[in-house]
Amino acid sequence: MKNLLLPLVLLFSSTLFAQDIRSYIPEDATFLFSWNADxxxxxxxxxxxxxxxxxxxxxxxxxxxxxxxxxxxxxRLMTDPSTYGIExxxxxxxxxxxxxxxxxxAFLFPLTNPSxxxxxxxxxxxxxxxxxxxxxxxxxxxVNLGSYHIGWNNEVGIIADGQPAVxxxxxxxxxxxxxxxxxxxxxPAVEPEEIEEIEEPGxxxxxxxxxxxxxxxxxYYDEEAVEEEYDPGxxxxxxxxxxxxxxxxxxxxxxxxxxxxxxxxxxxxxxxPADAHFWISYQQFMALTSGGLGGQFGGMSMMxxxxxxxxxxxxxxxxxxxxxxxxxxxxxxLKTEMLGQGRMVKVLQDAYDAKFNRKMLKYIDGRYLxxxxxxxxxxxALVDGFKDILYEAMAEVPMxxxxxxxxxxxxGIIIDEDALYDLIKGDIFVGMTGVxxxxxxxxxxxxxxxxxxxxxxxxVKDQYPEFIVMTSYGNEENxxxxxxxxxxxxLFLDMGSYYEIPGGEGMSSYLALHNGVLIFTxxxxxxxxxxxxxxxxxxxxxxxxxxxxxxxxQAMFWDVQATWEALQQTDARETDQDxxxxxxxxxxxxxxxxxxxxxxxxxxxxGSLMLNLTDKESNALEQVLELVNQVILEASGLARI
Amino acid sequence: xxxxxIQRLFLLFFAVQILQGCFEIRExxxxxxxxxxxxxxxxxxxxxxxxxxxxxxxxxxxxxxxPTPADIEEEIGFLKKTLSACKGISEIRTYSNFQDYIFSIxxxxxxxxxxxxxxxxxxxxxxxxxxxxxxxxxxGVGTHSFRRYFDYPMELMDDSNLTTxxxxxxxxxxxxxxxxxxxxxxxxxxxxxQLAPNRRAIKLEITLGALMQGTGTIxxxxxx
Numbered sequence: 001m002k003n004l005l006l007p008l009v010l011l012f013s014s015t016l017f018a019q020d021i022r023s024y025i026p027e028d029a030t031f032l033f034s035w036n037a038d039x040x041x042x043x044x045x046x047x048x049x050x051x052x053x054x055x056x057x058x059x060x061x062x063x064x065x066x067x068x069x070x071x072x073x074x075x076r077l078m079t080d081p082s083t084y085g086i087e088x089x090x091x092x093x094x095x096x097x098x099x100x101x102x103x104x105x106a107f108l109f110p111l112t113n114p115s116x117x118x119x120x121x122x123x124x125x126x127x128x129x130x131x132x133x134x135x136x137x138x139x140x141x142x143v144n145l146g147s148y149h150i151g152w153n154n155e156v157g158i159i160a161d162g163q164p165a166v167x168x169x170x171x172x173x174x175x176x177x178x179x180x181x182x183x184x185x186x187x188p189a190v191e192p193e194e195i196e197e198i199e200e201p202g203x204x205x206x207x208x209x210x211x212x213x214x215x216x217x218x219x220y221y222d223e224e225a226v227e228e229e230y231d232p233g234x235x236x237x238x239x240x241x242x243x244x245x246x247x248x249x250x251x252x253x254x255x256x257x258x259x260x261x262x263x264x265x266x267x268x269x270x271x272x273p274a275d276a277h278f279w280i281s282y283q284q285f286m287a288l289t290s291g292g293l294g295g296q297f298g299g300m301s302m303m304x305x306x307x308x309x310x311x312x313x314x315x316x317x318x319x320x321x322x323x324x325x326x327x328x329x330x331x332x333x334l335k336t337e338m339l340g341q342g343r344m345v346k347v348l349q350d351a352y353d354a355k356f357n358r359k360m361l362k363y364i365d366g367r368y369l370x371x372x373x374x375x376x377x378x379x380x381a382l383v384d385g386f387k388d389i390l391y392e393a394m395a396e397v398p399m400x401x402x403x404x405x406x407x408x409x410x411x412g413i414i415i416d417e418d419a420l421y422d423l424i425k426g427d428i429f430v431g432m433t434g435v436x437x438x439x440x441x442x443x444x445x446x447x448x449x450x451x452x453x454x455x456x457x458x459x460v461k462d463q464y465p466e467f468i469v470m471t472s473y474g475n476e477e478n479x480x481x482x483x484x485x486x487x488x489x490x491l492f493l494d495m496g497s498y499y500e501i502p503g504g505e506g507m508s509s510y511l512a513l514h515n516g517v518l519i520f521t522x523x524x525x526x527x528x529x530x531x532x533x534x535x536x537x538x539x540x541x542x543x544x545x546x547x548x549x550x551x552x553x554q555a556m557f558w559d560v561q562a563t564w565e566a567l568q569q570t571d572a573r574e575t576d577q578d579x580x581x582x583x584x585x586x587x588x589x590x591x592x593x594x595x596x597x598x599x600x601x602x603x604x605x606x607g608s609l610m611l612n613l614t615d616k617e618s619n620a621l622e623q624v625l626e627l628v629n630q631v632i633l634e635a636s637g638l639a640r641i
Numbered sequence: 642x643x644x645x646x647i648q649r650l651f652l653l654f655f656a657v658q659i660l661q662g663c664f665e666i667r668e669x670x671x672x673x674x675x676x677x678x679x680x681x682x683x684x685x686x687x688x689x690x691x692x693x694x695x696x697x698x699x700x701x702x703x704x705x706x707x708p709t710p711a712d713i714e715e716e717i718g719f720l721k722k723t724l725s726a727c728k729g730i731s732e733i734r735t736y737s738n739f740q741d742y743i744f745s746i747x748x749x750x751x752x753x754x755x756x757x758x759x760x761x762x763x764x765x766x767x768x769x770x771x772x773x774x775x776x777x778x779x780x781g782v783g784t785h786s787f788r789r790y791f792d793y794p795m796e797l798m799d800d801s802n803l804t805t806x807x808x809x810x811x812x813x814x815x816x817x818x819x820x821x822x823x824x825x826x827x828x829x830x831x832x833x834x835q836l837a838p839n840r841r842a843i844k845l846e847i848t849l850g851a852l853m854q855g856t857g858t859i860x861x862x863x864x865x
Contacts, residue, residue, distance in 0.1 A: 043698040118718065443741045445665075451819045453667065490698050502698065507691050577805040616721040626827055 021156045022270075025095050026256040027263050033094040034270070034277045041089075043275070043327060043619045044182065044401040047079070052625065054632035073123070085116030086157065095245070098284055104162035104247045114141075114152045116281030121150055140252035141243055151248045160248040177534045196516030211530045265320060265339050265604075274324035274335075275621070282342070283316035315389060318342035330616035332624065339604035347385030349601040352553045354378045357472045357515050360429050361549070362534030363526065364468065370566055371558035372547050384416075422474035429470045429549075436466040436522060438507055463570040463581040468521040478512055498527045554597035554607070560590045561614075589614055589623065649725050663688035663810070667817040670780070672787060674823045676752045676857055686742035686812075709738050720746055720763065727757025733759050755784040785827075789818065791860035811850030818845045830862040 003259035019136060025032055047537075053339040059078065063071040079086040087110035097104045111117060118134065121143055125132045134143045142151040148161040190511055250256050260266050260279075270277055319342030354376040364372070385511040440460045447454040470503050473479045492499035510527040513517045520525060526535065541549075548555045575578050591614050597607040613623055665685040673679040686693050696707045708716070714737060729751035736745045750756040760779045781788035803811070827842040834845040843863060845848045851857030 086740075204674075380656075442689065442690070443685060443743060445667075447844065449818075449838055449842075450821060451842045453669075453819070490700065502695065571809075575805060575809045 019346040020261075021090070021108055022093065022107055022261055023252055023259045024156050024158075024254055025093060025260045026097065026251075027258040027260050028097070028099075028256075028281065028284075029095050029260060029279075030098045030281050032260065032277075032279040033090050034276070034279075035093075036091050036273075036275050038089060038091075039273065039275050039622065040327070044622050045258065052629045054629040054636075055388075056539075059637055070124075071118040073120070077120070082112065083116070085111050085113035089114045089513045098287065099413070100165060101247070102162055102243050104160065104244060106158050106248065106251060108251070108266065108377070109157050111152060111155060111157050114154055117152055117157055119143075137249060138194050140249065141250075142248060149244055149248050151252050155253045156252070158248055158251055160244055162244040162247060180312075191427075205304055205504040215587040218250070228621065266322075266385045268465040269322040269324070269337055269339070272324065275327050276325040277528045278321075278325075280321040282319040282321055282338075282340075282344070283313055286316060311418045311491050314392060317345045322346060324525060327619055327624075329619055329622035330613050332611040332620035334609040336607045336609075337604045343385075343389060345381065345605065347389070348605055349386055350381035350506070351377045352597075352599065352601045352605065353381060353424060354553060357425070357427060357517065358550065359515055360470045360472075361541060361546055362515070363519060363521075363542050364429075364431055365433045365466075365526075365535045365539050366545065367525070367539050368466075368558075368562065368566070369545075369559060370432035370434065370465070371556075371564045372429065372431035372545075373556045374429045374552075376425075377553070379424055379426035380417075380421045382426070418555065419475065419478065423478045425472035425474060427472050429468075431468045432465050432563075433523070434466045435569050438462050438464060462507075464522065465566065466521075466523055467521065467525065468526075470516050470520070472516055473513070473518050474516070476513060476516075479518060483513075497531060548594070548596060551599055552596045553599050553601075554595065556595040560587050560592060563587075587614075590635065665815045665817060666821065669819045669821075670756075671821045672753075672782070672823070676782060677750060678753075678756075679747065679749050680756060681745060681747035683743065683745035690740075690742045701704055713737070713739075713744070717744065717746065723762060723766070724748055724759050727755065727759040729757045753780050755786075756780060775805045785861045785865045786822075787820065787822065787865075789820070789859060789861045790861075791858050807849065811853065812848050814849035816847050816849060816852060816859060818861075819843070820861075820863065822863075822865065824865040827864045829864070831860065832856065835855060 009502065012280050022034075056268050059075070061073050066074070079149040089408065093108045095108065097106075104567075117462075121134065124145065125134070125143065132143060140151055140153040142149055148159055149158065153159045203429065222549065259587050266279060270279070315449065319340045322339065324335045326335070338348065356374070356376060421426050438461070440462065442458050442460050443455050444458050446456045447453055483492060483538060484505045485498070492501055494509060498510050501509040501511065506526065507522070509520065509522045510524055512527050512531055519527065519531075540546075546556070562585075564583050567583055591612040592610075593608070594610045596610075597605065600606070610619070613620060615623055650819070664687075665683075666685040667681075667685070669681040669683075670678060671680075697709060700707055700709075717735050717737060721735050724730050724746070725733045725748075731749045731751075732746040736743070736747075738744070750759070757779050764795065768771070778790035778792065781790060819842065821842040823841065826836060826843055829836070829843060832846055833847060834843050836843055845857060845859055845861060847857040
C-alpha cells in the first residue's frame with residue numbers, strides 16, 4: 001500500500017496545468033486515469049483539503065519509522081511538490097498495461113527540474129540500503145526502491161510497479177528422447193529356476209561380530225551434479241523487477257510505438273472539459289480484471305471447450321470505454337461513452353434502436369414517486385447480433401461447435417422467432433409510486449378478571465410500497481396463453497377484465513393487458529376502475545421524467561428524500577434496521593440519483609450517472625472528501641491503513 | 642402419514658412465523674379440587690391470515706407441501722379421535738375457523754396424569770419430538786401444588802444470526818398459558834406470570850423469541 005500512497009499524495013497536492021505528457025502513454029494502454037488538477041484547483045481549495053485529519057492520518061502512517069528530516073521532506077513533497085522539480089500544475093496520469101510480459105502500472109507526472117527529483121531520490125535511497133543505485137541509461141535514469149521503480153527523464157517522472165506474467169506450462173517437457181531399448185523377441189523368456197528346499201539348519205553358532213568402525217561418507221550429496229542435471233526448461237523465473245524496469249524504460253524512451261495521442265477517439269473524448277478522465281480498452285480490461293479467464297493456461301481450451309479469452313476478444317476488441325467525472329456545485333456527474341469499431345458497440349447500437357411505448361406514461365402516478373427504472377432493446381437486433389458472434393465462437397471449437405450449431409438449428413425449427421419477437425418487445429418499466437396503506441381485520445383476545453378470553457376484532461393498518469411493472473407485448477392472444485398457464489398453477493384469478501393475485505385484504509396484486517401494455521401492480525384502483533383512462537392527467541409524471549423515459553434507452557431515477565419519508569410511514573425501523581441505517585446515511589447527503597443512457601447511439605453510446613446532493617453550496621468533491629475523511633477517522637481506531 | 646401431516650402443520654406455523662410472525666398459541670387448564678378439569682388448546686393465525694391463505698392457495702411453501710383446509714380438518718379429526726381414545730379424557734370438542742385461521746381443541750380430563758398421558762400420545766406422533774427420545778413432561782400436581790414443566794428438546798437459538806425482520810417476528814408471536822383453580826394461589830415461581838385479583842387464576846404470556854432463546858419459559862410452579 002505504501003508505494004501507492006506517494007502517487008495519491010501527489011494527485012491531491014497538484015493544482016495546475018502544463019505540458020502534455022500523454023505522449024509517454026502507449027496507445028494500447030489497458031486503462032488510463034487522468035486527473036485535471038488545474039480544473040480541480042479552481043473548484044476547491046486543495047491546500048485546505050490536504051489539512052484534513054484523515055490526510056494527516058495517512059501521512060503519519062506513511063512516514064512511520066522515518067526520522068524527522070525525512071518526515072519534513074515528505075511533508076514538503078505533499079504541500080509543495082515543485083520543491084522537488086515536479087510540475088504540480090498539470091494533469092497527471094495513472095496508466096495500466098497488460099501484455100505477454102506481465103501486468104504493469106505507472107504513475108506519470110511532469111517535471112520542471114529532474115535534478116531536484118534526483119536529489120530527493122538520492123536522499124531516500126539511504127533508507128533502502130547500500131545496494132540501491134540510480135542506473136543511468138543515458139536518455140533516462142531509473143532506481144529500484146524495493147517494490148517499485150522511480151524513473152525520470154528531462155520532462156517526465158514515473159513511479160512504476162507490476163508483475164511478470166506466469167509462463168505457460170510447457171507440456172513438451174515430457175517430449176524426451178525415448179530410452180534406447182530393444183526388445184529382442186527372439187530370445188526366449190527366462191525360465192524360473194527351481195527353488196530348492198532349504199535344509200533344516202544345524203546348530204547355530206553365534207559368532208561375535210568384529211568391531212564395526214563406522215566410516216563417515218565424505219559427500220553423499222553432490223550439489224554440482226544435481227545442478228548440472230536439473231534443467232528448468234519449462235519454468236524460467238524472471239525477477240519481476242527486471243520486467244518492470246524494462247517497461248518503465250520503454251515508457252521513458254517512448255519506445256512503445258504510437259502513443260495514445262494518435263487515437264482520434266481518445267483525443268475527442270479527452271479534450272472535453274472534465275475533472276478526471278478514465279479511458280479503458282474494454283477487451284484488455286476484461287482480461288485484466290478476470291485474470292484472463294484462464295490466463296496463460298487457457299484452461300478451458302485444454303479441454304476442448306471454447307477459450308473465453310478468444311470469445312471476449314471477438315466481442316470487445318476495438319471497444320473502448322471513456323468515463324469523465326465532473327465535480328459540480330451540489331452535484332456529482334459521471335459521463336460514460338462506449339466507442340470504437342468493436343463488434344460489441346455495433347451490436348448495442350443496433351439493439352438500442354427501440355422506442356419507448358408512450359402508452360405506459362398514463363399509468364404512472366407521479367405524485368409520490370419514489371423511483372423507477374426503464375430499459376428497452378430491439379430484441380431481434382440483439383439476438384441476431386449475439387447469434388453471429390456465438391456461431392463464430394462455436395466454429396473455433398470443432399469438437400463441440402458443429403453439434404451446437406446443429407442443435408441451435410433444431411431449436412430454431414421448434415421456436416418461431418418471429419412470433420417470439422412479436423410477443424416480447426424488449427422493454428420494461430418498473431416504478432415505485434408511493435406507499436399504500438392496507439387495513440386488515442384480525443382477531444385478538446381480551447381477558448376478564450379470571451383470564452377468560454373473549455374474541456375481539458381489531459383493525460390493523462399496514463403500509464406497503466406501491467409498485468407498477470409494465471412491459472409491451474405484440475400478440476395479445478399469445479400473451480393470454482402465458483397468463484392462462486399461470487392460472488392453471490393457481491397464481492392468478494380471472495376477474496374478467498384483469499387478473500388478481502390474491503394476497504389477503506389490501507395486499508393483492510393485479511395483472512392486466514390493455515392496448516399492447518401488460519401491467520402488473522398492487523394499485524387495485526388503477527386496474528379495476530381506470531384501466532382505459534389511466535391516472536388522472538394532473539397526477540401523472542412530470543415533463544422531465546417523461547422526456548427522460550422517451551429519449552433514453554435506459555433511465556433510472558431514485559428520489560432518496562421521498563424514499564426516506566415513505567420509510568418513516570412503515571415499521572421498517574423494527575423490521576429492517578439495516579435498511580434504515582443505510583438510508584439515514586444516504587439521505588443526509590444525496591437528494592436524487594439518476595442514470596441515463598442516450599437513445600442516440602452514433603458515433604458512440606453515451607450515458608450519465610448524476611448524484612444530486614443535498615448540500616447545494618459546496619462542491620461535490622469537497623463533500624466526497626469530507627465523507628471519506630469521516631469514514632477514515634471512524635475506522636482509524638479499528639484498523640490501520 | 643398422519644404424523645407427517647401434523648409436522649406439516651407445525652411447518653406451516655413456523656413458516657408463518659418466519660414470514661409474517663404474528664400468531665398466538667394459548668393453553669388453558671381449569672383444575673378442580675378433585676384433580677379433574679378441563680383443557681383447551683388454541684392456535685390463532687388471524688394476524689397472518691393473508692399469508693396463510695396465499696400459501697394454501699399455492700399449495701407449497703419453500704418446496705414443502707402446504708396442507709389444505711381438508712387436510713387440516715382431517716388432522717384435527719385425528720387429534721380428536723386420538724384424544725378421545727385416551728383413558729381419562731372425554732368430551733373432546735374442536736373448533737375450526739378458516740376465515741381467520743383459528744383452531745382449538747378442548748376436553749375434560751379425569752386427572753392430571755390422564756392429561757399428561759394424552760399429551761404424550763399426541764407428541765409421540767410427531768417425529769420431530771419422538772425421534773429425539775425425549776421424555777417430555779407437561780404437568781404435575783401435588784397436594785397443594787400444580788406444576789407446568791417445560792423442558793422440550795429445543796436447541797436454544799442464537800439471535801445474532803437472525804435478521805432484524807426475523808427478530809421482530811419472533812417478538813410478535815406469543816405463547817399464552819392460563820390456569821384456573823378452585824383454591825387461591827399462595828405463590829408461584831415464574832416472575833413473568835400475572836395473578837388474577839381473586840388469586841384463583843394465573844396467566845403467563847411470553848414471546849416465542851424469548852422461549853426459543855431461553856430467556857423465558859412457560860414453566861411455573863404454583864403453590865396453594
